[in-house]
Amino acid sequence: MELASLIRDVPDYPIEGILFKDITTLIQNADAFQEVIDWMVELYADISVDCVVAIEARGYIFGAPLAYRLGAGFVPVRKPGKLPAKTISESYALEYGTNTLEMHEDAIKPGQQVLVIDDLLATGGSARAAVNLVERLGGEVAGVAFMIELDFLHGRDKLEGYAVQSLIHFD
Amino acid sequence: MELASLIRDVPDYPIEGILFKDITTLIQNADAFQEVIDWMVELYADISVDCVVAIEARGYIFGAPLAYRLGAGFVPVRKPGKLPAKTISESYALEYGTNTLEMHEDAIKPGQQVLVIDDLLATGGSARAAVNLVERLGGEVAGVAFMIELDFLHGRDKLEGYAVQSLIHFD
Numbered sequence: 001m002e003l004a005s006l007i008r009d010v011p012d013y014p015i016e017g018i019l020f021k022d023i024t025t026l027i028q029n030a031d032a033f034q035e036v037i038d039w040m041v042e043l044y045a046d047i048s049v050d051c052v053v054a055i056e057a058r059g060y061i062f063g064a065p066l067a068y069r070l071g072a073g074f075v076p077v078r079k080p081g082k083l084p085a086k087t088i089s090e091s092y093a094l095e096y097g098t099n100t101l102e103m104h105e106d107a108i109k110p111g112q113q114v115l116v117i118d119d120l121l122a123t124g125g126s127a128r129a130a131v132n133l134v135e136r137l138g139g140e141v142a143g144v145a146f147m148i149e150l151d152f153l154h155g156r157d158k159l160e161g162y163a164v165q166s167l168i169h170f171d
Numbered sequence: 172m173e174l175a176s177l178i179r180d181v182p183d184y185p186i187e188g189i190l191f192k193d194i195t196t197l198i199q200n201a202d203a204f205q206e207v208i209d210w211m212v213e214l215y216a217d218i219s220v221d222c223v224v225a226i227e228a229r230g231y232i233f234g235a236p237l238a239y240r241l242g243a244g245f246v247p248v249r250k251p252g253k254l255p256a257k258t259i260s261e262s263y264a265l266e267y268g269t270n271t272l273e274m275h276e277d278a279i280k281p282g283q284q285v286l287v288i289d290d291l292l293a294t295g296g297s298a299r300a301a302v303n304l305v306e307r308l309g310g311e312v313a314g315v316a317f318m319i320e321l322d323f324l325h326g327r328d329k330l331e332g333y334a335v336q337s338l339i340h341f342d
């Protein structure tokens with residue numbers, strides 16, 4: 001299946017000049033959704049994974065089925081104020097200003113093998129923040145995977161030293 | 172497994188006087204997460220499901236694995252402004268004020284069999300809004316399922332006439 005053709009380009013979203021990659025048209029296609037998850041499962045079928053960390057909100061759509069299939073726990077990374085118990089947080093730079101992501105401080109135990117999952121790798125700030133959260137809790141990042149990578153934004157550079165995988169590339 | 176014991180009570184979140192049911196402690200437990208998803212799969216194993224609609228953000232954690240296991244498409248319901256293409260929206264009353272949920276207007280085709288999934292049934296406003304969105308697009312709601320139901324809030328009353336299922340009840 002030509003997965004890339006199922007992704008909808010939305011011009012000027014969220015702001016003028018951005019060509020947004022809308023994944024909803026892909027994931028509402030049952031066969032396409034299946035193929036993406038199966039690709040992720042295949043990547044990690046031969047390693048031991050304790051938990052899958054995914055980034056709010058679209059990351060959950062891929063991270064949760066992956067955790068289920070691998071028999072791993074699921075850990076949500078969320079925007080500030082959304083997690084009810086004690087959290088740790090990481091901020092990262094945007095073109096203008098900063099964003100912050102949080103994780104419960106008891107979400108990961110030292111030595112756990114962890115995957116970090118999101119729908120799309122753009123500049124890499126949020127993925128790097130999630131990796132940092134995992135490592136601050138003593139987790140070991142066994143892999144980082146995305147359905148889509150926007151190669152021209154070089155987000156992969158922020159994840160140097162990690163095993164980064166993407167299924168669909170736009171360059 | 173005693174699933175209810177894995178849910179963490181957080182007092183005074185998000186506001187004073189609310190005892191928040193924190194599901195993160197359950198879903199980070201691989202066996203418990205597996206058991207919840209398998210329960211949902213079992214509910215719908217014998218019917219034909221075209222797509223699973225889940226409510227941002229925690230609903231995705233259950234709806235996405237369910238869609239994957241059933242071989243169905245996945246459709247996200249989101250907060251206003253988060254979906255990039257043309258949407259329809261439904262508002263519902265809160266104790267103070269209203270909330271709005273949106274769905275892409277091409278997310279569901281007339282006659283499709285749809286499940287509506289969320290983590291928790293409280294007053295039922297958001298689930299009812301999601302059901303309305305599905306029906307406005309011509310979808311048929313084949314079932315509505317939650318991991319948790321707060322029986323004392325009677326959210327089920329807002330979903331009368333639908334097949335509502337919950338795994339863990341607090342009364």
